[in-house]
Amino acid sequence: xxxxxxxxxxxxxxxxxxxxxxxxxxxxxxxxxxxxxxxxxxxxxxxxxxxxxxxxxxxxxxxxxxxxxxxxxxxxxxxxxxxxxxxxxxxxxxxxxxxxxxxxxxxxxxxxxxxxxxxxxxx
Numbered sequence: 001x002x003x004x005x006x007x008x009x010x011x012x013x014x015x016x017x018x019x020x021x022x023x024x025x026x027x028x029x030x031x032x033x034x035x036x037x038x039x040x041x042x043x044x045x046x047x048x049x050x051x052x053x054x055x056x057x058x059x060x061x062x063x064x065x066x067x068x069x070x071x072x073x074x075x076x077x078x079x080x081x082x083x084x085x086x087x088x089x090x091x092x093x094x095x096x097x098x099x100x101x102x103x104x105x106x107x108x109x110x111x112x113x114x115x116x117x118x119x120x121x122x123x
Contacts, residue, residue, distance in 0.1 A: 035061040056083035078119040
């Protein structure tokens with residue numbers, strides 16, 4: 001089963017994403033609201049995640065730190081970052097740290113789904 005880690009502190013957004021991905025496509029979506037929760041979820045199940053969807057701004061830090069954490073372990077899991085503070089500098093930094101895609105908030109759900117499907121491993 002495809003597993004996705006969704007790191008977002010806005011419960012409305014995280015629940016919408018989970019509903020779209022879990023209920024529509026049957027993906028197992030694990031939610032984390034903070035950088036610390038994301039790292040704990042990743043460290044306890046790192047082999048199981050196929051993709052992380054990650055907000056840039058979290059209550060206890062920046063999503064960039066999660067990218068560094070994952071890439072520092074040599075993991076090439078796909079990571080998509082999104083942000084309401086999207087600008088060229090933030091996007092370039094995300095890519096330079098190893099993000100595979102970037103989405104500007106607010107986003108349309110079909111755009112998110114399309115990007116998710118492109119980033120997931122194909123069977």
